[in-house]
Amino acid sequence: MPPLLNSLIELIIGFAGGLAVGGGYVAFITVLGIVPRLIQLSKTEPFLNIYAACILLGSLFGTFLSFTNITWNYSFVFIMIWGILQGIFNGMLAAALTEVLNVFPILYKRIGIEKHTMWLLMAIVFGKIAGSIFQWVYFVKQ
Amino acid sequence: MAEQVYLRMKKNMEIIGYQELKLKDIAYLSTNASEKEKLENLPIYRITKKDKNIVILDSFLIIEHLNHDFTNLEFQLIGPPQTIIRIQEKKKSPSVMIAIGVWILLFVGTAMTIMNFHYDVSMQEVHQKIHYLLTGQEKEFPLWLQIPYSFGLGIGMLLFFNHWFNKRFNEEPSPLEVEIYNYQQDLDNYVIHYENKLNDAPPPK
Numbered sequence: 020m021p022p023l024l025n026s027l028i029e030l031i032i033g034f035a036g037g038l039a040v041g042g043g044y045v046a047f048i049t050v051l052g053i054v055p056r057l058i059q060l061s062k063t064e065p066f067l068n069i070y071a072a073c074i075l076l077g078s079l080f081g082t083f084l085s086f087t088n089i090t091w092n093y094s095f096v097f098i099m100i101w102g103i104l105q106g107i108f109n110g111m112l113a114a115a116l117t118e119v120l121n122v123f124p125i126l127y128k129r130i131g132i133e134k135h136t137m138w139l140l141m142a143i144v145f146g147k148i149a150g151s152i153f154q155w156v157y158f159v160k161q
Numbered sequence: 162m163a164e165q166v167y168l169r170m171k172k173n174m175e176i177i178g179y180q181e182l183k184l185k186d187i188a189y190l191s192t193n194a195s196e197k198e199k200l201e202n203l204p205i206y207r208i209t210k211k212d213k214n215i216v217i218l219d220s221f222l223i224i225e226h227l228n229h230d231f232t233n234l235e236f237q238l239i240g241p242p243q244t245i246i247r248i249q250e251k252k253k254s255p256s257v258m259i260a261i262g263v264w265i266l267l268f269v270g271t272a273m274t275i276m277n278f279h280y281d282v283s284m285q286e287v288h289q290k291i292h293y294l295l296t297g298q299e300k301e302f303p304l305w306l307q308i309p310y311s312f313g314l315g316i317g318m319l320l321f322f323n324h325w326f327n328k329r330f331n332e333e334p335s336p337l338e339v340e341i342y343n344y345q346q347d348l349d350n351y352v353i354h355y356e357n358k359l360n361d362a363p364p365p366k
Contacts, residue, residue, distance in 0.1 A: 052336075056321055059333060085290075090297040095305040098295055102306040106313020107320065113275065114321035115336075123337055124344035126263060135260045137324055140337065142267040144315045150272025151279070151311035155304060158276065159285055 044078060051115040053108075113147060163233055164194035169240035170220050173349070175247045181207045184227075187218055187244045194234055203230070208248060216246045217357040243357065245349055275314070 048054065054074070058064055127136055169189040176182075184190070185201035192200070205226070206218060220243055224236050279285070288310075292303035319325055323335040334342075354360055 053321075056336070060320060060323070060331070084294060087294075090294050092297045093295045095296070098292060098303070098305045099309040101291070101295065102309035103313040103316075105306075106310040106315075107317035108313075109310070110314040110317020110319075111321045112317075113278070113314065114318040120336060120340045124341045127341055128344070128348070130259055130263060135264075136337075136341075138260070139264060139267055140322055140324060142264040143271045144318045146268040146271030147275045147318060148311050148315040149268070150275040151314055152308065153272070154276045154279055155285075155302065155307035155311065160302065 041078070045074070048074065051112060053111045053115055056111065056115070110147065163235040164192060166190060166192040166194060166200065166227075166231075166234050166236050168220070168224070168227075168236055168238050170218075170223075170238070170242065170244045172241045173245050173247075175249065176208070177249050177251060179208045179210065179248070182218075182246075184223075187246070188223070189240075192234075196231060196234065200227075200231070203227075208246070212248060214248055215352050215356050216248065217353060218244045218246065219357055219359050220244075221359060243353055245352060 054067075054070055058067065058070070123136070123139075126139070167190070169191075171187055171189070174187065182205050183201065184203045184205050187205060190197060190201055194200075205223060206216070208216065220238050220241075224238065227234070227236050288303050288306050289300065292298070292300050292306050320330075321335075322337055323330050323333060324337075329335070
């Protein structure tokens, strides 16, 4: 096969794959409703388009990072900020997962713990933090 | 012309023990008629053991009963078409022991699910790579990235649920409260349909 044709096929496959993954990713973010939740909390509805652009650019930047091998020399402070941002985003993602949202109303009815609902929510929050720290500090070293 | 009586059924009510319900217990009344007090104290329904936990009082039956007794009045229904009555034999307070048990269950359960999630998406490798990209140093355990990540995880969940213990950050209902409300609404719709003797469809087995 001539190399030009080969590249063309590769280009089409890559582009098609990108389209499918991009569509799926946006659908995933939309279904979980993190963006509406953030807009609700920050009361910044007029900036919706900017947020959409942010998601797009962020995804492109992430793709760039995962396919490249360059390095920068940032300090650990930068890394910490990066980590906490990833954590907040992932925390919202985990909170939005339907497992939590669907289990709670049932627990609430079944066991009659109306007054303790928020304490139980804190159990989930602390459980996530503890599990995560345990994994990085101890579990992965075994 | 007959006096108008406006009747608004209460949507949901809880009672403790078996007792007789008067009209004012299950509905709000508004009228200029002189019989208002008599109407309010009219016995409507006696709750007995065979009612079990839930009774639905349909406004149609009540209006029929009232029309029969007060032929000079005209009854108008506004608001919900039925009242859901939940019966408890005695007042039960939520058990702290059960709450503690559920707390531990949720704590361990979520800790395990987040660890499984991290393995599922190979987060350790991604963190190692991102640490290398940003700082130029290879590190097997990039804790400067991972500890802040772990606390961020908690902050993100608090933001999403809009709660820190019993304190809320702003007035908006959290997704959890909306979800609990929706679930209650679904349960109500179910019992309204299947516990109402006027809808003679038996519940699916």
